[in-house]
Amino acid sequence: MSERTEIFVSTDIETDGFIPAINSMLSFGSVAFDGNAQVLDTYTANLQTLPEGEQNPVTMEWWEQFPEAWAKTRANPRAPQEVMPEYAAWLRALPGKPVFVAYPATFDFSFINWYLARFAGHNPFGFAALDVKTYAMAVLQRPWFHATSRQTLPAHWFAPDLEHTHVALDDAMEQGMLFMNMRREHLANT
Numbered sequence: 001m002s003e004r005t006e007i008f009v010s011t012d013i014e015t016d017g018f019i020p021a022i023n024s025m026l027s028f029g030s031v032a033f034d035g036n037a038q039v040l041d042t043y044t045a046n047l048q049t050l051p052e053g054e055q056n057p058v059t060m061e062w063w064e065q066f067p068e069a070w071a072k073t074r075a076n077p078r079a080p081q082e083v084m085p086e087y088a089a090w091l092r093a094l095p096g097k098p099v100f101v102a103y104p105a106t107f108d109f110s111f112i113n114w115y116l117a118r119f120a121g122h123n124p125f126g127f128a129a130l131d132v133k134t135y136a137m138a139v140l141q142r143p144w145f146h147a148t149s150r151q152t153l154p155a156h157w158f159a160p161d162l163e164h165t166h167v168a169l170d171d172a173m174e175q176g177m178l179f180m181n182m183r184r185e186h187l188a189n190t
Helices: 057-063 067-073 080-093 105-119 132-139 168-188
Strands: 006-015 025-033 039-046 097-102
Touching: 006 105, 006 168, 025 067, 025 080, 025 105, 025 168, 039 080, 039 168, 057 067, 080 105, 097 105, 097 168, 132 168
Parallel strands: 006 097
Antiparallel strands: 006 025, 025 039
């Protein structure tokens, strides 16, 4: 499969806890990039909480530090039964195979996978996700996973005009550009 047929879908989520099906995904945002780091499209939605869901107290305490971002997750929430089939259709309409990209992929993918399976009946990403931190570890040839963090990555990989705001679409764009910049450098050096 050539890089032109893969679409890198940087995705960020916001939740009220850390366990899918027990805690709710409050919002998510995705930015679709082609192999040349061009933004093809974006998708974002705020979700109604699960009727049977519980808020994790530690997560809710964390949200108290970011009242503006919290308020943005609660603006015009829609039913997951409506959003997730729409999102799956958006993914299928992309001009190539979507590749899930996140930082950290394990957390974000677990919620997206559960919500797509539960409310759309399938996951267009399949069962694989690309973790930005792991990719950085490989590109930098670092032997230790925990030695690779945002603070230790080369500054030129970060887009100076993008901030990590805890608003899902903002963060999906920020981490997507981070990934695309490190990927571009890696390809230029191989």
